[in-house]
Amino acid sequence: MAHRPLDVATVRRRFPGLLRREGDRQAIFFDGPAGSQVPRSVAEAMSHYLLHENANHGGPFSTSVATDAMCREAQLAMTDFFGTDDPEEIVFGPNMTTLTFQLSRALARTWQPGEEIVVTDSDHDANVTPWVLAARDADCTVQRVRVDAAAELDFEDLRQRIGPRTRLVAVGAASNLSGTIHDVARVAELARSHGALTFVDAVHYAAHCRLDASAWGADFVACSAYKFFGPHMGILQGRRVLLEELETYKVRPAADTGAEKWQHGTACFEGIAGTLAAVEYLAALGREHADPEPPDRRAALDAAFDVIHVHERELCARLLAGLQEIPDVRVVGIAAPDRLDGRCATVSITHPRHRPAELANALAERQIHTWAGNSYALALSAALGLEPDGVLRLGILHYATAEEVDTVLASLRELLV
Template identity: 35%
Template sequence: MSYNSVQQLRTDFPALRETEQRKPFIFFDGPGGTQMAQQAIDGMLTYITEGMANLHGAFGTSVKTDALLEDGRKAVADLLNCSPREVAFGQNMTSLAFSIARSLGSFISAQDEIVVTELDHRANVDPWVTLARDKGATVKYIPVNPSTYSLELEHLPEIFTEKTKLVAVGLSSNVTGTVTNIAKIISRAKEVNALVVIDAVHAVPHLPIDFKQLGCDVLLCSAYKFFGPHIGISAIASSLFEKLPVYKLAPAPQEIPDKLETGTQNHEAIAGLIGAISFIEQLGEGTTRRERLTSGMERIAAHEQELTNRVEQFLMSITEVKLYRAPADTPKTPTFAFTLENTNAREVTQWFAENYNMCIADGHFYASTMAEKLGVNPMGGWIRIGLAPYNTLEEVELFERGLQEFISTKLRK
C-alpha cells in the first residue's frame, strides 16, 4: 500500500481509534458494512456545513450541488470503468434493483424465463422473482454445489434457453466469498440474447471491477461496503438505460441517468461516496484516477490475501469447525463462513463481543436459499468473519486465541 503500514492506514478510520473512554472494537464484520474512512466523513461534513441545496438553482449552493452529482458520477465511473452517464444513485442496492425490475416489466412476458441463483443474496433474487411473478414468467435457478459452495455452471446450456430474457447473478458470495465465473455466465446469456444483472455489492470492496470488460447490462453496489456512507449505486449500459421505461414524476428529467433518480437524492452521501473513492485512490499509483483506483484495489487485495491465508489455515485445522469454503483453485474474497458443532451461531458471536470486543456476525445473511439447502438454519446460520484493509495480523491472532478459548471452555469441558 502507498501508506507505509496498515497502522498508518488505520489512522484514516476514526472508529478504530482508542480513547480513554472507549476501548476500540475489532471489526470483522466488513461484509455487512465497513467502517467509514475519514475522507468520506470529511466530504459529508464539508457539504453539510458549507451550505446544502437542491438542484438546478441559480444560486451558489445549488450550483455546487449540481457539480457534486456530476463529480460523484465521474468518481464511480472511474471506479467501475463505465461512463458517468451510466451511473445512477438510489437509497440502496435493493431499492435500485426493485426499481430496475419494475422498469424491465415491459420487456418480460408470460412465455419468458428469468434465471437467478441459489448462491446469491436475496437482493439479487427477489426483485427478479417478483418481476417473474407479476408477468407470469418462469423462474429458473443455477444450483449451488453443496460441496464446493460454487455455482454448478456445467448446467448452463440446459438452464439458459431461447426463452431466457434476464439473468441475475452475484459476482461474489457475501457468505462464502466464492467469486463466480461471471465471464462464462455472461457469454452463455448473450448467446440467447438475455440481459445480465450483476450484484457486485460484496465484490467491489475486494476486487478491481471493469464494467466494460464484464459486458453485463446492469451492475449494482453499495458505498457502505467500501468505506463510505449508505447509498446505492447502479451502472446501467447506456444501450439499455436509454430505452428503459421508469416510474417517475412527469416534470422530472427524461434523460439518463437522471430519469432513474426519483426525488431528491442524498447529496451528503454522494459527497461521502466521493471521499470513500478518494481513500481507495490514495492507496494506488498511476497517471489517471482509474489507474490509481485499480492499483489501490490490487493492493487492498494483496494485504487481505495475506490475512486470508492465515485465517483459512487456522479454521481448517480446528476439528470442531465446519468451514464453508470453495476449493483452492476457486477465487474467493476474504470472507469466511463456518459453524461449530452442537453450537448456535449467536452464542459464539455474543461471546466474542462480550469477551473480546470483537464484531463477528451470525445468521443466513440473506443468502437464505443456500442456508436452507446447506441445513445451517437450525444452528442459527453461519458464523461469518470478513476482513478489510484495516484489519491486522494481531487482530487475526486474537481471533484465533478467542476461538480456541471458546472451544476449550464451552465444547471440550
C-alpha cells in the same frame, strides 16, 4: 505497476471508528460484509457538503451549481470505480436493494408471459426476490441455478437453465456468505449468446476486488458505498441505451433521459458527496502505494485493489490456516491455500456443538464484531444445509491486521472446546 505492501498502520489512522475501545480492549471489526468503517475524509466530505454547499440541484445560484458539479464528479468517480466510461450510466439510490426493485419493475414491463429469468442459489436475496416478484407480475418462470458443495456456481446447471426464452440472468460477483468469487464474464457471455441481459450484484465484491464492468460485459452492475468505506448509498451502473429505452415509474416533471430519469425524488446529496470521497480515499491509497505514481484515478484504483488484494489474501490464508487447526470447525466454501484467488477474505464457519449466534454473542463480549445467521444469503444457506442457524461470518477488510486475526483465532480456540 509495482506497489509497496499495504501500510496498515497508516490506513488505520484514517479510520477513527477503528480506535473504538470497549472496556479494556480495542474493538475488532470483522463485521465489514454488513458495512465497513469510514475514513475521516468521507465523513468530512459529507459534513462539508451539508455545512457549506447544501442545496437542491438544478438552480442558478452558487450552492446549487456546486451541488450539480459535485454530483457530476461523483458520477465520473463511479465510472472509474466501475471501469466504465459514461457518467450518465451511473444512478445513485438509497441502497442496492431499492435500485434493484426499481429496475426489476421497469424490466418486467418488457417481459412476456412464458419467458424466463434466471437467479442463483449463491446470491443475497436482494438479487433474488426483486426478480422473482417481477417475474410473478409478468407471468414469467424463474430458473434457479444450483451451487455445489464448495459454494461455487454449477456452470453445467447454469448452461441448462439459460435458453431462448431467458430474458435476464441475475448473478453475484462474490457471495457475502461464502466469499466465493463467480466468473460473471462467463455468465454474461452465456446470457448474451441467448439474447438475455445480465444483472451483476457487485455489493460484496466491490470492497475486495477491482470492478471491471466493461470487461464483464454485463448490462447492469450494482454496488453499495457503505460496503466500500462510504456512506449508506447504492449505485447502479447500466448500459445507457437500456436506461434510456426502459420505461420507469417516475413523476412527470422528472427528467426523461439520462441517469436522472432513474433517481426518484430529491437525491441524498451528502451521501453522493461521501461516495465520491470513498472513491477518492481508495484512489489515494493506490497513489501512495504504487510505483511509479498512477497517471489517473482509474489507474490509482487499479493499484489500490492490487494492494488490498495481496494484504487480504495474506490475512485470509492466516485465518483459514488457524481455523483448520481448531477441531470440528467447518469452513464454508473455498479453503485450500492454493485456491484463495477464488474467494474474498470473508470466511464463514460452523461447528457441530456451538450455534453461530452463541459464538457471535461470545465474541461480542470480547469486543469482536461478527455476524451470525444467513446474512440474507438465504438460498445459499439453505442449499448448503445451514438453515436455520446459518454461519458465523468473519469478514476481513483491508484495515484488518494479522494481530487481529490472531486474536480472533485465540478467542475461537477458547470458545470451541
